[in-house]
Every structure is written in C-alpha cells, then in structure tokens.
Amino acid sequence: SQLKDAGLTVFHVVPTLRAALKAVDAGVDGLVVEGSEGGGFKNPSDVSTMVLLPLVASKVEVPVIAAGGFVDGRTMAAALALGAEAIQMGTRMVATVESPIHENWKQAIVDASETDTVLLNRHAAPSLRVLRTDRSNALEFDTSTNAMEHMARHSELYFGGDMDAALALGGAVAGRIESIEPVADVIKNCSNECLEVLRNLGSTYVK
Known part of the structure; x- marks a missing residue:
C-alpha cells in the first residue's frame, strides 16, 4: 500500500495461482505471470507458462503481463x-x-x-533457471548445496565475462535467440510479427 500511496502503479510477479490471488487481494494494479521456463529466480514447484498464464487470466480481473518464454511476435x-x-x-x-x-x-x-538451461535449487528457495555452464552442470543434481552460494562473484560474470564465476541467469527461450540486436529492432519486429500472425490466424480460421 505504501507504493500505491506514493502514486506508483504496482505489478507483482507471480509463479502460481495462489500467489496471484494473494497479490490481487493485496490491491496490486496488475500481475506479471511468469512460468518456470523463464530465467532467474523461480518457484521450486515449477509450472510452465502455457499452464499458468490462462489459469491465472481466467481467475483475476486485473491486467496480466505474460513472462517466461517470450521472444518474438509469434510468442506474443x-x-x-x-x-x-x-x-x-x-x-x-x-x-x-x-x-x-x-x-x-x-x-x-x-x-x-x-x-541449454538448468533449473537449480529445487530442494531450496528460490530456485533458479540459469544457462548451462560447467558450474551449473555441477549443481544440476546436487541436493545438498544451495545454488545461491554460487552468486557471490556475480559482478565478475556480469561485467568481467567470466562465465564460471557465478551462475548466469537465463530462460529456456535462449534456444530461440540467434543474434544480438538493438532493443528498438527487437520491439519493432516483435510488434509487427505479432500483428501479422494475428491477421493470418483470423483469415485462416475465422470464416
């Protein structure tokens, strides 16, 4: 409520329906519904975006932003x-x-x-989806180590480029990214492709 009292619009990231309903009850303006294929910190009980997104959207009346697995106009x-x-x-x-x-x-x-991503820390919280590296491979089936212990040298990874200094957060959609592009091009191409896909679907299936 302090954020809203300050005049901010509040969207809360949720990994489950239960969390979504709790956030709505708390008065958020909207939700970011993120499935387990997304990169970064995750719920140990993972649910894919394909299951989670329509479930939450059918149960709430606030705006929903989809996250986890989105990369282009087709996925949009x-x-x-x-x-x-x-x-x-x-x-x-x-x-x-x-x-x-x-x-x-x-x-x-x-x-x-x-x-080439790995979901770590299923035995702890938070879980993390990270890129597959020597470090993350060693932790994939390790149920005794908290993967968060391997984030201490994150600045050496983020800015120094040492891919084994820490865990590199990343979503499964990395497998569909083929080039490093300007942000403006990513957004423009995504929007244009989305509209094209929707038009094609309409002309194909709506008679």
Whole structure:
C-alpha cells in the first residue's frame, strides 16, 4: 500500500495461482505471470507458462503481463490468445546491443540450444533457471548445496565475462535467440510479427 500511496502503479510477479490471488487481494494494479521456463529466480514447484498464464487470466480481473518464454511476435500472439494484455521479455533483452552485461554472456545466450538451461535449487528457495555452464552442470543434481552460494562473484560474470564465476541467469527461450540486436529492432519486429500472425490466424480460421 505504501507504493500505491506514493502514486506508483504496482505489478507483482507471480509463479502460481495462489500467489496471484494473494497479490490481487493485496490491491496490486496488475500481475506479471511468469512460468518456470523463464530465467532467474523461480518457484521450486515449477509450472510452465502455457499452464499458468490462462489459469491465472481466467481467475483475476486485473491486467496480466505474460513472462517466461517470450521472444518474438509469434510468442506474443500466443500470450494474447492465452489471456495476457502484454508480454515481458527478459533473456531476449539481455542479448541486445544496449544491454550492459558482458559480451560473453550475450554470446552464450546466442549459442545456447533449447536444452541449454538448468533449473537449480529445487530442494531450496528460490530456485533458479540459469544457462548451462560447467558450474551449473555441477549443481544440476546436487541436493545438498544451495545454488545461491554460487552468486557471490556475480559482478565478475556480469561485467568481467567470466562465465564460471557465478551462475548466469537465463530462460529456456535462449534456444530461440540467434543474434544480438538493438532493443528498438527487437520491439519493432516483435510488434509487427505479432500483428501479422494475428491477421493470418483470423483469415485462416475465422470464416
């Protein structure tokens, strides 16, 4: 309530329906509904965006932004069909010209396949989806170590480019990112493709 009292619009990131309903009851203006394929900090009980987004959208009356797995106009069109008003792109924006992180991290995203992320810390909280590196591979099936202990040297990764200094947060959608582009191009291409996809769907299936 302090944020809203200050005149701010509040959107809360939620990984489950329960969290979404709790946030709405607390008075948020909207929700960012993020599935487990998204990069970064996650709920240990993971739910994909395809399941979570339409579920939450059907139960709340506040605006919903979809996150986790969105990278272009085609995925944006899917989000709109599933009940979202907009999308949030994280990993795609990391791999942009303007992103301040080291080029090694950006290139690791471009080089990644669709299986080159790992969900760590299922036994603890928070879980993390990160890019596959020697460090994250060693932790993938480790149920005794809290992966957060491996974030202490994050500045050496973010700005120094040492991909094994810490865990490089990243979503599974890295497997669909093929180049480092200017932010303006990412947004323009996403918007244009989304409209094209929606028009094509309408002309194909609406008779």
